[in-house]
Amino acid sequence: MCATSPGANAQSYTLGDIFARLRVADSVANFAAVNPVVHARIAGLERYVRDHEALSMTMDQLSDIYAGSTPGYATVLRWNRNSYPRLPQDFRDSLVSVRAVAGRPLRPAVDAILGPAAVDSLYAPLDRWYVQMLDRAIARNTETLRRYSVKYGPGAPNLNLAEAALNYLAQLPRGSPFAGSDAGPSPLEIVAAYRTTDLTASQPTGESRAARLVTSAQLGLRLYRFNSDCGEGNRLRQLINPCHASGGAFLMGPSDTPLAQLWKAGRRGGAYAAWGNYHVGYVFDQERRLVFGLDTQVLPFLF
């Protein structure tokens, strides 16, 4: 009953096989007479696909295009560059139309004539294609959720009130790079931290060189890396492969004392870089200092 290409099986179904099944279904339902608009649409879609030399496209290729994203490098490498057709931007829309026509109204019409078992056999290529796309959709959403977990889940940096407000405001403008999308969260985050537990080494007049607890402030950007294995493993591996890094401006008070007011005259300015939860800062003014610290909040909500 089904006019498919010779030797077609579950692994080698092509877009041509799908159209062959649709033509059978269209014929069984007699859409040429009872639904000429859909009958013409099926013929038009097949003509469009044939014109673009895409009837031989495999399920893999179709699924990549249907997902609406740029095919991955691995997929591109799998394609035969000599035979892979040049496809227009709206080719994906035609694949969506193929599925829409096959689903409603064609399938219920054929169901009523042939019964579910025969239709399930007829629709096998479409079903195989669906399962492949469903598997990919589940995998894609699992990855998206992992990215949300990296940015917001346990182990992600907490935001203080200033950071929460700044990051909220930063995502308001349309097209803001701080706003996420359906593909997942933005990798960017504003850092505006006041840190009271940074360490430096200094030697005030008449005293010996010693490590001192100092206060610093950071204003910068945090970048989430979203690597598949970031932040996993033991402490050493987490240190080597963290899920976030940041950098920006770094401020210290005029003296190497804890809980200093950084907005007073004489403050020292510089830059910092953070790798995971560890940061190093440097101030350039007359009393230069190299500062180390952890990105931990001593007082929740504040700093």
Next chain:
Amino acid sequence: MADDVFQKWSSDRAIVFVHGVGNAAPGSYAPLVDQVQAILGDGAARFAIYFFYYDQVNEWFARKEQARLAFTKLVQCVGDLVHAFPTPTKSTGLGNVAADFVGDVIWPVLLPDARRAVRTALIRQLQQVRHDGIAAGHQPRRQHVSIIAHSMGCFHVYEALRYAAVTPAEQLAPATSDAVFDNVVLMASPVQLIRAVSDSLGPFVPQRESLYTVTGPLVVPSEPGGDGVPVPISPNVVSITGNLDPVGGYFFRHPYAYMDLPGQAAFVDQQQVATVDGSEELSLTRILDAALRHDSAPAIAPENPHDWSAYVARHADDLRRWLA
């Protein structure tokens, strides 16, 4: 994020429950599932039961943002909306219960990532349901899947289904995936309430275009078929609320934010503020009858108008019919 719940189907049927506000953890709603299974009787064994828990995601954002102060703003909006909230509700001393309740609402409204994270998790769960059905030998077009949601869960279901209907790549759109849900039953849906609150927040709601509750008219999610005729995500979208349930859009029997989608089946339950000996019939005759029968004061208990279990009990016959 916990992995999705996998189920082995014994038949071609499944029910997906989506809970409302509060701190729900896996197992929290086992009594409700038992209640629905009891309603279905012997037929319950045919259903694969899924329960979608998402409070873990809300907790991520609550911890990350540390912005509980923002709760106050939303509560004030809700208070202004219903005009009659008592004064303490407008204060900052809401307590943890109110904070959890309001927080579950505010994250999806003010934080696009929060709304998308829950939506993605729910979409993935629904995809897993379809996948499990296929594994049991039933193509999606032959599967009989129903969704029963309560309270804030209705919002997440509405958002997920609206998104799925216009995003064929998620493989849940009704025409292109050739699969609809048998029933989408929304109990005490706050969708209309959130729409009103979001309107009052105005430009402070980021990326409004990704919030289907706010953008455009509220409609039953659908996708155009191959002939251009819209295919609804379900032939039976039901909106149930009680006339004393403020989350469901009624305030002391007056509607102010009841979710009313064109084409939905609408139910507004007549609720009572208290029960007499377990009965919702609150009348002098009933009280006297109970007093005389027990020769003592009747047991009068306050009723929780937002109780999911009570909604299920009141619509036991409907559920049996819809899920048959």
